[in-house]
Amino acid sequence: MxxxxxxxxxxxxxxxxxxxxxxxxxxxxxxxxxxxxxxxxxxxxxxxxxxxxxxxxxxxxxxxxxxxxxxxxxxxxxxxxxxxxxxxxxxxxxxxxxxxxxxxxxxxxxxxxxxxxxxxxxxxxxxxxxxxxxxxxxxDKLYLPGLVKLRRLVDEGFFGRVLSLRGEFGYWVFEGDVQPAQRPSWNYRAEDGGGMTVDMFCHWNYVLEGLLGPVRSVTAKAVTHIPTRWDEQGQEYEATADDAAYGIFEVDGPAGEPVIAQINSSWAVRVYRDELVEFQVDGTHGSAVAGLNRCVAQQRAHTPKPVWNPDLPVTESFRDQWAEVPANDDLDNxxxxxxxxxxxxxxxxxxHRFGLLSAARGVQLAELGLQSSAEGRRLDIPEITL
The missing domain is CATH 3.40.50.720 (NAD(P)-binding Rossmann-like Domain)
Structure with a gap:
């Protein structure tokens, strides 16, 4: 019907x-x-x-x-x-x-x-x-299979008291002179609305809110690592927007506990991880790492006890010590x-649960991130009211 x-x-x-x-x-x-x-x-x-x-x-x-x-x-x-x-x-x-x-x-x-x-x-x-x-x-990132699994672990109390979150995002975007760039040239011009902080801090705000809780402060450094790029017509131009942003965020955790989140975002980094974005959450009772699709976890009772010894080669396979978190559902695009x-x-x-006020908080975090970078200081995030 x-x-x-x-x-x-x-x-x-x-x-x-x-x-x-x-x-x-x-x-x-x-x-x-x-x-x-x-x-x-x-x-x-x-x-x-x-x-x-x-x-x-x-x-x-x-x-x-x-x-x-x-x-x-x-x-x-x-x-x-x-x-x-x-x-x-x-x-x-x-x-x-x-x-x-x-x-x-x-x-x-x-x-x-x-x-x-x-x-x-x-x-x-x-x-x-x-x-x-x-x-x-x-x-979109909150609907990805990896983050759906990660959120489920939070809801089930898997982590105990959440301590921290670490995120790594990015990949090498070619300059455009020898190999064409994978992203449009306006992304690297501030006058056209480009910039890593403007683009990605909006994402990180809703990811942190959706996984843990409200973001209360930000300390950030925005950088333009690649100052010259070439556009879609092969013309050289000055990159006026930041192509990398390094952020530290103080977040209210699931039970109101303070959580420190660190997220690195860069279009000038080469990937040595399983996925283009990964988040690791560490807690007193366990840890988990989630990407776009996969999520692996390590519970307190199954945590090995490595010993630092720089004189001997590593014999442990640390990645093999983590267990796959099942989807337990049909997770679509x-x-x-x-x-x-x-x-x-x-x-x-x-x-809709993710409305325009949520988006405004993302814009706010980007603005304060750029201000933090320019002034070299930590900034508290005031509450937005309509």
Whole structure:
């Protein structure tokens, strides 16, 4: 039984994330299957592709058999049959587009950062609240299998008293002169909204909140390791944005205990770990390491007792001493899983758990991270209220 159709305007699907994760791996599968609701009924999903480059949007629409596409954002927002507006544009265009969508009465789902400044991000949250629309912000990492398992360990009390979290994220992004860069050039220009701190501290805020608790302070150092890069046309340009950020965060743990989190983020590092991002949580009763998919753990009773001796070669295989944490569930693509949750909230006309206020806290953490780096000091994080 089909109860209704949700029409979703998707702006920014010509970009890497908007195309791969949101269109191809999330909305197109949902268009095929429909969205199943708790009562057994199904909602049909119909995407409308939106973008500034007509040729690119038309080509993607033709490739995937999507009938509706346009370069006219205003026409989409004024169409009463459009239910949801999704935004995966560059950061500098996002706040204005989301504001227009909210004022048009559309439910919104958006990538982050939601705005370039905290004031803009808070105003977006206020507008959505007053308009009564359902607003969701992509918190994809919390839906990844590795972090779902890690959160389950927290909920089950596996760690005892949580002591610390350590995160490593990043990989080498080629400069673009000999080998093309894997990321767009605007990522490395501050004037275009680029920068590691602006990009990733929004993620780290919701990851820390989702795993442990609220972030209370930040000490950060933002660095531009690679000062010169080459753009998509092969033109040399100055990298004005930071390409690495090193942060120490004080977090309220699950039982209110203070937890120290350290997260390194860099596009100028070569990977020597199992996945591109990994988080290790250590507690009095156990430790666990989670990546995008895997999670391994070591319980207190199974913790070996290594002895420091630099005169002898290591004979222990430390990685083999950890046990795999099972999924115990069918864990789908993280982006698709959140899309499904958000769309169910739209149908039910209820608040999405990861809304625009959560996104504002991410923008706040990025702003304070850059301020901490510039001033060389620790900064407390004030509470945001609407």
């Amino acid at each position: 089909t109860s209704r159709t949700l029409r979703i305007a998707m702006n920014g699907i010509t970009g890497r994330m908007g195309y791969r994760q949101h269109l191809v791996r999330s909305i197109l599968p949902l268009r095929e299957s429909g969205l199943e609701l708790a009562d057994g009924s199904r909602v049909e999903i119909e995407p409308i592709l939106v973008g500034r480059n007509e040729a690119k949007v038309r080509e993607i629409a033709d490739r995937h058999g999507v009938e509706q596409w346009t370069t006219d954002v205003d026409a989409v927002l004024s169409d009463p049959e459009v239910d949801v507006y999704f935004d995966a544009q560059v950061t500098s265009r996002r706040a204005a587009a989301l504001t227009s969508a909210i004022k048009a009465g559309k439910h919104i789902f958006t990538e982050k950062p939601t705005a370039e400044t905290l004031d803009q991000a808070v105003e977006l949250a206020r507008l959505a609240r007053d308009a009564g629309v359902t607003a969701g912000v992509v918190h 993280g982006f698709k899983a959140q899309w499904e949750e958000f769309l169910r909230d739209v149908v039910a006309r209820r608040e």
